[in-house]
Each structure stands twice: as C-alpha cells, then as structure tokens.
Amino acid sequence: MRHLFMAVLSLFSVAISAQTATYTTPFEENDQTTATYDEVVDFYKKLDLGYKQLTMSEAGNTDSGKPLHEVVVSKYAEFDPEKLRQQGKLILLINNAIHPGEPEGVDATMILCRDLLQRQELQNLLENIVVVIIPMYNIDGALNRGCCSRANQNGPESYGFRGNAQNLDLNRDFIKSDTKNARSFAKIFNKWQPDVFVDNHTSNGADYQYTMTMLATQPDKLGPVLGGYLRSTMMPNLYKQMAKRGQEMTPYVNEFKETPLDGISGFNDSPRYSSGYAALHHCIGFVPETHMLKPFPNRVKATIDFMVVLLEELSKTNKKIKELRKQAIKEAMRCEEMNLDWKMDDTQVDSIIFKGYEGKYKPSEVTGLDRLWYDRTAPFSRKIPYWNHFEPTVKVAKPKAYIIPQAYSAVVELLELNGVKFKRLTADAKPVVELYRIGKYETRQAYEGHYLHHNIQVEKETKNWAFHEGDYVALTDQPAVRFLMETIEPQAVDSYFAWNYFEGILGQKEYFSPYVFEDIAAQFLKENPSVKAELEAKRQADPEFAKSQWAQLYFVYTKTKYFEPTLNLYPVGRVMDLKRLPLD
Ligand SMILES: [Zn+2]
Numbered sequence: 241m242r243h244l245f246m247a248v249l250s251l252f253s254v255a256i257s258a259q260t261a262t263y264t265t266p267f268e269e270n271d272q273t274t275a276t277y278d279e280v281v282d283f284y285k286k287l288d289l290g291y292k293q294l295t296m297s298e299a300g301n302t303d304s305g306k307p308l309h310e311v312v313v314s315k316y317a318e319f320d321p322e323k324l325r326q327q328g329k330l331i332l333l334i335n336n337a338i339h340p341g342e343p344e345g346v347d348a349t350m351i352l353c354r355d356l357l358q359r360q361e362l363q364n365l366l367e368n369i370v371v372v373i374i375p376m377y378n379i380d381g382a383l384n385r386g387c388c389s390r391a392n393q394n395g396p397e398s399y400g401f402r403g404n405a406q407n408l409d410l411n412r413d414f415i416k417s418d419t420k421n422a423r424s425f426a427k428i429f430n431k432w433q434p435d436v437f438v439d440n441h442t443s444n445g446a447d448y449q450y451t452m453t454m455l456a457t458q459p460d461k462l463g464p465v466l467g468g469y470l471r472s473t474m475m476p477n478l479y480k481q482m483a484k485r486g487q488e489m490t491p492y493v494n495e496f497k498e499t500p501l502d503g504i505s506g507f508n509d510s511p512r513y514s515s516g517y518a519a520l521h522h523c524i525g526f527v528p529e530t531h532m533l534k535p536f537p538n539r540v541k542a543t544i545d546f547m548v549v550l551l552e553e554l555s556k557t558n559k560k561i562k563e564l565r566k567q568a569i570k571e572a573m574r575c576e577e578m579n580l581d582w583k584m585d586d587t588q589v590d591s592i593i594f595k596g597y598e599g600k601y602k603p604s605e606v607t608g609l610d611r612l613w614y615d616r617t618a619p620f621s622r623k624i625p626y627w628n629h630f631e632p633t634v635k636v637a638k639p640k641a642y643i644i645p646q647a648y649s650a651v652v653e654l655l656e657l658n659g660v661k662f663k664r665l666t667a668d669a670k671p672v673v674e675l676y677r678i679g680k681y682e683t684r685q686a687y688e689g690h691y692l693h694h695n696i697q698v699e700k701e702t703k704n705w706a707f708h709e710g711d712y713v714a715l716t717d718q719p720a721v722r723f724l725m726e727t728i729e730p731q732a733v734d735s736y737f738a739w740n741y742f743e744g745i746l747g748q749k750e751y752f753s754p755y756v757f758e759d760i761a762a763q764f765l766k767e768n769p770s771v772k773a774e775l776e777a778k779r780q781a782d783p784e785f786a787k788s789q790w791a792q793l794y795f796v797y798t799k800t801k802y803f804e805p806t807l808n809l810y811p812v813g814r815v816m817d818l819k820r821l822p823l824d
Pocket of ligand 1: 441
C-alpha cells in the first residue's frame with residue numbers, strides 16, 4: 241500500500257511540475273554545488289530538445305579531448321550568424337568557467353537560459369538580441385575537480401582547477417593560443433563577431449561590502465567613439481540598474497597599495513586577457529568578478545542579475561551599439577597610426593564612493609609581525625581615488641600591407657582564425673619594404689608556456705627585400721586591421737614576436753675563427769679608418785673590452801660584409817607602396 245501510495249504521489253508531482261522539475265539546475269537543488277561538465281551538457285541538451293529557440297552544438301575541441309559546446313538562444317529560432325547580422329541583431333557572447341574554480345557563471349547562465357525560454361518578460365528582451373553561450377570553456381580544469389584549490393573562497397563545496405590540461409591559464413592564452421580551447425574559442429568568436437562579450441569570474445583580494453565588482457574593457461582602448469559611450473553612458477546605466485536590484489557594484493578592486501582606501505586603478509587588459517582580446521575586435525567586454533568571500537548563492541544571484549541588467553540595457557541600445565561598433569571599425573581601417581601599448585595616466589583621477597570595511601592591524605599568530613585584517617563590524621562609505629584613464633605608450637604608422645613569409649604559417653593560421661584576410665604573392669618579388677631590426681628587449685622567465693619578451697625596441701630599415709611566390713600579404717584596409725597590427729607589430733605588448741613565434745631570428749648562425757679572422761680584420765681596419773677610430777675609442781672607454789681579443793674581433797666582424805644581415809631582422813615586410821607588388 242505504502243509503495244503504491246508513494247508511486248501515485250510521485251507520479252502526481254511529476255505531472256504538475258514536469259516543466260520546472262526537468263529543467264532544475266544542480267545549483268537549485270543544493271545551493272552549495274556547482275554543475276559538473278556532464279550535468280551542464282545534459283541540462284542544455286534537455287533545453288535543446290524542449291525549446292526550438294535554443295540550440296546546442298559542438299564547436300571544436302579542447303585539450304581535455306572533450307568538445308567545446310556552443311549554445312545559442314534566438315527568439316525566432318534563426319541560428320545563422322550571417323542572417324542574424326543582416327537582420328541587425330546584436331550578438332551577446334557569454335563565456336563561463338575560463339577559471340573553473342570561479343564557477344558562478346556556469347550555474348547563473350544555466351538558470352538565465354532556462355528563464356529566457358520560459359518567462360515572457362525576459363524573452364521580450366531578445367527581440368533584437370541573440371545570446372551565444374560557451375557553457376564551460378576550461379573543460380579540462382573543470383574535470384580536475386576538488387574542494388580546496390581556492391584557499392580563501394566561500395563555496396561551492398567542490399569545483400574545478402584554474403589550469404587547463406596543459407596547466408595553462410586560458411585567460412592568458414587568447415593571442416598565443418597554445419591550447420585547443422583557445423583556437424576553438426577564436427573560431428566561435430569570429431563566427432559570431434559578438435558586439436558585447438561577458439566573461440564570468442570570481443575575484444580575490446580585499447574585503448568590502450559589494451558582492452559584485454566589475455571590470456570592463458578599458459574604455460580608452462575602444463577608442464573615443466565606442467569607449468566614450470561605454471565610459472559615459474553604458475557603465476553608469478549598468479551601475480544604476482544593478483543598484484536598483486540591490487546589487488550595488490564597484491569597479492574591480494585592482495592594484496591598491498594596501499587597502500582600497502588608497503584608491504583603485506583600471507586594469508590594463510592587454511590582448512592576452514579576454515576583454516583585451518575582445519577589444520582587438522572592437523567588442524565591448526565585461527568581466528564580472530564576484531567577491532570570493534560572499535556566500536556562493538549570493539554570487540550566483542549577482543551574476544544572474546548582472547546578465548539580466550545587461551540584457552535590459554542592450555534591448556534598449558542595441559542599434560546604437562551596433563552603429564558605434566561600425567564606426568570604430570571604419571575608424572581603425574582609415575587611421576594613420578595604431579596604438580600598441582598603454583599605461584595608466586595618473587594625472588587623470590576620478591573620485592568614487594566606496595563601501596568597504598575598516599582595515600586594521602594586529603600581531604600575527606604565525607609570524608609575530610603586524611597583519612592586516614578587515615573589521616566587518618566597521619563598515620564605511622567613503623570617497624576614494626579611481627584611476628581609469630590610459631594613454632598609449634607605443635604608436636606605429638600604418639603601412640599599406642604586411643608581407644609575412646610562408647615559413648611563418650603558424651602566425652598566418654592564427655591571424656586567419658581571427659578574421660584577417662590574405663592575398664598571396666603570385667611571383668618571387670623584391671619590393672621596397674620597411675623592416676625592423678630588433679634591438680634591446682627584456683625576457684620574462686617561464687610564463688604560461690613561453691619566455692615572453694617585453695620593452696621591445698626596434699630600428700626601422702628601408703630596403704629591397706626578397707619574398708617568395710606564395711608569401712602572405714595582408715592589406716591594412718580590412719576590418720581585422722586592429723587585430724593584425726596589434727599582433728604582427730613586434731613592439732605590441734602581446735605581439736606574436738613577444739610570445740616567441742619568431743625566436744629563430746634572435747640566434748646567430750655563423751661566426752669566425754679568431755686566428756684566421758685576425759688578418760682580415762687588420763686589413764679591414766686599414767681600409768676603414770673610421771671603424772679603427774671607433775674601436776680605439778671603445779677600448780679607451782671599456783677596460784673589459786680592451787682585455788678581450790674575442791670582443792674586439794667580434795666588434796670588427798659586425799662591421800664587415802661577413803656579418804649575417806638577417807640577425808635580429810624581423811622578417812615581416814611593411815609595404816608602403818602597393819604598386820608593382822604581384823598579388824592574386
Ligand atoms: Zn578569474
């Protein structure tokens with residue numbers, strides 16, 4: 241009897257709540273959990289089966305061997321990006337679990353997606369917006385699940401690890417693209433060409449009252465038109481609407497000296513990071529960073545609220561944003577110079593209200609030294625300085641085209657993945673080009689699988705230079721010109737040169753035997769008195785040099801015809817005049 245009764249009861253409850261029960265997320269069943277990879281895929285599969293406005297498909301591989309998924313929510317069930325662009329739809333791309341230990345985006349987006357399909361007032365927001373979702377980007381890290389890798393975080397009970405299967409941080413991999421994840425991401429990004437991008441995270445650092453902190457693309461990097469709109473209209477609207485929902489936000493708490501009272505600064509989101517990568521495509525990026533010390537359910541709620549507030553804002557401004565993006569792309573295509581690196585302008589400081597907790601000091605039980613702690617019984621609301629204006633530090637004149645030797649096909653492949661279009665040389669040619677000689681540079685120790693170069697100095701040489709039939713020519717009057725220049729110009733902070741794609745040019749291939757070269761050098765100095773004078777001056781000035789036979793002979797060697805002309809010569813030609821270049 242009892243069994244029969246239970247069976248009837250459970251059948252009944254299934255019947256009345258079929259819709260919601262089927263689409264309940266693991267987080268909604270236990271708010272201290274975040275969905276696993278399998279649960280995420282199952283959930284979206286069910287939505288895909290249940291609703292014609294949502295589709296999920298596989299979109300390339302990841303280092304885990306499991307496919308990346310792409311979910312699209314489109315009110316009128318049109319899923320072709322080209323057609324949607326023609327219809328003037330704004331594309332919002334949402335990325336989750338790039339850092340799987342920061343998983344609220346995964347659960348928040350599952351809930352948001354279901355609600356977008358089930359709740360009319362939310363669906364109304366999608367009249368002119370299509371939402372593309374990467375439900376779980378770092379699948380590799382998400383499968384490496386544990387309790388404890390984020391030492392200070394307040395839940396969930398278990399979650400994935402930051403590193404991917406190669407132990408790389410995917411939020412540094414957008415340009416160098418060492419991972420299959422990054423290459424699949426670039427395909428998705430360039431297929432959809434999103435207007436707005438959200439990459440959900442959880443912060444570290446100081447304690448304060450806010451659950452949500454916000455990092456957006458540094459506005460100056462989006463240029464005066466698009467960046468100006470983000471700074472003066474879009475961001476203030478988002479802050480205001482979040483506050484109305486009881487989710488007051490603060491700018492991402494970055495680089496304060498000791499506590500936020502000393503002020504916070506904008507984040508220099510170079511292209512290796514998600515929002516910096518988006519900026520190279522003239523796409524507005526948001527990196528919501530919920531506060532790790534707040535309970536997990538509150539963080540999920542704040543993440544949902546932000547995405548809903550953003551959709552509300554975009555539903556009113558979609559036309560404007562698309563128009564401003566078009567202008568920004570046109571501007572990049574016709575500009576005469578491109579910015580390659582930035583620094584904070586500390587002369588331009590704003591003042592914002594910050595709701596924090598008093599930072600206090602007491603002796604540490606561990607070290608005996610004074611330690612910082614935040615007193616939650618002493619909340620405050622005070623004005624603090626906020627630096628969020630950046631200025632370019634490196635600019636370069638835009639050539640008409642770049643010629644990239646086909647030997648560097650790995651670079652060409654990444655550029656093509658990011659929308660850069662190429663022509664080919666139809667014959668061997670020796671055009672006049674500008675070439676860079678790499679001068680001084682510094683190199684960082686092992687970092688994300690590379691030895692990243694920075695503070696790169698170059699000297700320009702103009703000469704006829706030989707290229708081969710089939711070499712790649714990228715014209716700069718194409719929409720992807722910003723991505724092209726900020727990766728192919730070696731001085732750019734995240735250039736392919738900086739990320740070691742051109743290491744061969746830095747190694748000398750030929751030298752000399754000193755005892756043979758002695759006689760050649762002596763004869764050369766007789767014929768070139770100015771070099772002789774230079775050598776003598778250097779000997780006077782530098783006692784170490786004066787003691788070294790090798791250093792002095794090498795000095796003379798570099799002045800002779802025997803010294804190889806390709807050492808440190810960056811092999812990409814800058815074409816200033818397209819005439820007579822044999823192009824297909
Ligand atoms: Zn993160």
